[in-house]
Amino acid sequence: MPTSAPYPAPHEPLDPQFTVAEKYASVKNTNAGCHPGVLRGATVMNPPNFSLRNTRRRRSLVAAIVVVGVFAAVAVVAALRSGSLVNAGQREPSWHSAQPASLAPPVQPALPPLPEHFTRQPLAWKACSASKPKIRCATIDAPMDYFHPQAGTIKVTFSRFATSVAAKRRGVLLFNPGGPGIEGLGSPWYWSEKLTKDVLDQYDLIGFDPRGVGRSTPIRCGLIENEALPYAPYDPATFTQQAADAKSAAGKCATTGQTTGHISTRNTARDMDLIRVLLGEEKISYFGISYGTYLGAVYTQLYPGRSDRMMLDSNVDPARMGRGFYEGRAIGSARRFTHFTEWAAQRDATYHLGPTPAAVEHTFWGLVDRLKRAPLSIDGRRFTERHARSQMADLSARETDGADFLINLRKAVNGEKNNLYAPEDPGKDDAIASPWLTIMCNDTTTWPQGQQPYLDDLARLKKLYPISWDLETGINACGFWSLHTEPDLTVSNDVPALLLQNEWDLATPREPGDGMHRALRASRLVTVKGAPEHGAYSNGNSCATDIANKYLSTGILPPADVTCPPHSDQRK
Template sequence: MRFRVWAVIAVLASAGVTGAPASAEPEAGLRWGPCPEEARATAAECAEVSVPLHYSDPGGARIPLTISRIAAAGPARGVLFGNPGGPGGDALGFWTQLNQRVPQLRAAQFDQVAVQPRGLRWSQPLDCSSPLDGLPLTFQLTCDSHHPGYARTITTENMARDLDQVRLALGVERVSFLGVSWGTYLGAVYATLFPQHTDKLVLDSNVDPDRRWAEQFAQIPAGVSRRLAEFTEWAATQDGSYGLGDTSAAVRDQWNRQVAAQGGGMDAPTLAATTFAAYSRNSWPYLAQGMREYRDDPSRTRFLDFLAKPALAAHATSGWTRDAVECNEDGRVDGLALLHSLATLGGTDPYVQQESLLRTGAACLGWPGTTVRIRVDGSALAVRPLLVQSHHDPATQASGAVALAAATGGTVLWVDGGDHAQFGRRNPTVDDTVLEYLRSGTVAHTTAPEPPLITPSPPAEVPAGR
């Protein structure tokens, strides 16, 4: 996965981009059918929508995007678009999975639509495969060798314009939007470009719209490290269940010994599992049990592997798309910082090493930025956005919510704790606030407690089906 460690999960503009045509007729006869099996969109139907390859040439070449839809159970009050984040997150199964966690969402009576972003599988997939994959200087060349110029169109602005093409294809005047993580920026860009077509906007775990991607990604290791400290404090209170130590320092010492025994790199099972567990407190019992089993028998890594699996199983197009977005919208490499980072590799704290390397923008060596990021502006919106944000989110820091709320004029629902992605965590205050906002446009609460920890502690089995 090229030069950069997976930061979560999580994910080339056309020259002289201009607006799409102001109006268009709905596409006749969208052909709805089963979604791709791997999309995990079992409750949805899928169709293809054709969009311009270059918005500077709307009458020129076009590409197909796959969209999914779960129709409202009764008369629909509107269309609700959704995006799970990234950049580079598969979107087609977004609503199927969210409805499982928030069953009452169906009662909100929206047609739920997800657009698979360009560059990902099922939507004109980007192909940057090469025997030299992993070397930053070859990335742009290998992308262009498969489809010249296509990678330069992989930008947040173009993806937002793609959303509006889907709106036109569906024949609706306004859409609402629920975006998570990078999806908050995508939604904010859409609302900036098309405020007259934007209804309600829910932005969950927010990206700072003015922060460079290299800096945004670089802040994740420090956020994960802070969550590790919170995990060790929790695990110390559970010493009777896991035996990792009755103080935070003792648990951290056990963690350090395991990571060192596993080679110390970012692929070390305990460290990789910790990176994933940082995003959700419900993963902490799995991490603690995994550490306990590994301590007793280093061949037993079932819980650690379970936590690391999502990143390892990511489709190749996810990484290529994420890198293309970053490099097109930043494309700046700090050479001196890169030399310093490389010279200090092998230090004692892997998170400090990762942060140092990510901040340099090294993934974009040889790839100059090709677009200017849209400056988010929500002043023309008819309904003020709702932003949802935990105080200690490791992936999208609280400062991002402050900045995005200022740019959009939105209201923040602050949630205790540090989970990433708040809607659908069985937190009644959060879920009810989002649902009421979608119904009425009003924000009932601006603070919420931490979501409950619902995982059995200690867990007996690895969950199936993920």
Template structure:
């Protein structure tokens, strides 16, 4: 669901497995974790924040709490006030993203409102520094991949073969592959609560982390104190439909980016209208598909690089510079650096993403369904549709049995703060409206017209001050009747490139 080079939040988806029921009853695990033995952290960022690190042992299979154990990597930055407001668990999304470093997030909350919490970062099972960590095929995202758009039966079969091969390579992870559902991770959070000796947790989730929060709150509503969900996943659409919805949304957002480039044609000379920039971009896609820049940056890499423009406006200038340097001077090295920074070469994150998405719910098992749905989406949204389809296609062959998602129900949760930009492409805004409906004591802050994904605590004072108020005092914006946001904030303004004229900048 989330593939990004942005930092932290900000910075998109078996035989013998435990299939969780769809009812909202908390699973009885009978597992009591041992306390975490805290020690020094090994990363400079965590060291500088005074964090402590350790491991939490949890059951591989919560249906067999006395059986095999795995270890979750955990970090903690303790509260700095005389009175503690408890622990704040954080998840950055993905699924498959490392959250170990997110224990530093508290310092981004305005007015020191985060100082009263113990901020807890953790790598979910199979991810990052947790043990064991998933790995399938580190060469899957090599530079010589077939073009995304399967214009011929041969290209389609090439991608199906690659997807089947990747799924088969993942089978070497053994029993872990059977226990990677969101429900498993939610149970790990409950074990983490117990190990920390807390009656309740506070929780801050971004992107996929909002779905994890929804599931935890459904299973353990009495354990939720305060909860912030930034850019909510629509629980009705996990996960096949969610990815098709993304295709349409990202196509809209790339057009918004093309219009921004046209606005600054005096700087970039890539076209004076959105249509002109779009024609140039797709022309480069076709050319690079035939003749990769530097023998490395083909049409697939070109698409992957510019997908980031649909996620985050903060990278628009850097992408525009690389676009212009390639078109006008033939410089491709920055494109390679941007591609490498997407993290697509990171096998662990991709494997863990699939491990969750492919088993949370059964994907269509008939390729004809995928082919029809994705060609239909492509006709409306050509930018990302087939790249997204092949990113998820290993689910067609996944060597672990799918489960049944919980029916999300937040009615027993005392309160939650929801945040979303209305043109968020990775988790379309309809998801936040649906979560607001399912959590009747929650309030939603909307940012009309914003296209950035999961960017709270990134400098928008209107949003961040309300986060601080909620964390400090439990104060939520007054909930309004109807199916809409409870309050709004203007999103951060679009970036202005160096050298832009004042007239263009004021637009």
């Protein structure tokens, strides 16, 4: 783990059975836990702090592998309940109509109407937790396969924190805290204490465990040891074994059962729409964070007419979902490092790392070269050049932390007393790895297939992004996946949305925010300049939160994109 301050402890759990999966909920400061050095691996798209079961171990694992409309008239509600506004044989809009016919992906088939035993099923509300009785939970049956709704069902559990001001109620606000593979039942509890009164008066707050996760038919592939690491950094000495572990993981997931091939972002979006129907709502509003931004974007693509106020924070580029997401992070790491060398050169009298950006780079790469020849031992653990690159990439956006790290790295290499930290071995947990792999691999076919394509792509990345080319781009089970049930989805539409983005976010850099802005053409992008945290709203920049609160309470978007200045706490 990098040397900056650790994450604060998770907020109070509802109870051991009601796992609160709010990365966004509790993280107030750094991305430090997101990438513990070389073990950063396939981080989910949001920081850890999500489990009540062995928090420290789960934090290490998550690092290693890394939110509705107006009441409808009686006739409309009847139509909703009957399912005629759910999947009435209409094709889900999917592909950008401006694409040349020769380049357009396959047109997605229309979904059949859902039978009434799905759309008219009763909701049996009960307390989610004895300690939080105002939050009520219900479990519903959803089609395992929306194209074949009679082929089987899965359970989906969602929660509700109802507004206490019925006269002002607008609808429901759904949340997703990120992931993929992160529980969300606790979201209403957390956000009921964070959102403004103007917002809380208007919405019932709705959380849910996405299919395959938590209380919603959890997926377990039976992964053990290194199979349960969706990613490991590329290592030429162990690549053959890494590939064997990845292939084994894919094989185990393929034989787990029929459900596994239907655990995907698109089907989770369809579950969200089924929740909308059962709640009797014409539209939903939505607040998604990190991976949750992609889920929200997919919902707008499948159900543009049912999307009300859509707010996406810490964005994923829909065009880069899958392996491209991790290349996007490598791009962000390279840009942060360039920024750091410029900052440090301007302060050479303080830090003595070099009077020019090139000199600062020379200082760092010189130490990396020495570590290649002679790795260190820190606290009994091996510290290699890859640890140095990973921590430098992670800390570059927090300039003083980056400078302190580089100073301590120089001391360590010179045999002097230092404060370096060598990351612990990552945890390995089937409960996290299985849904992560299942969703990421089912969502897209863009992963390199087999060993040699991975090696070819790694050679390309090494030339482009030398500081972080191999940290998150090693081979994983998606390179051997066989469960795809739908063609890849292109997100490209004119649904209005508000996008919040911190410029130097480690988990979801600025570039993916630009990509989401391109995909949602009617969106407005609010960028917090110089902010390194993951989560613009939760980190309290008043410029960004004022815009967000106004949008959720009034539906009014800014007339143009906005760049917010950083506040002092975000630069410490």
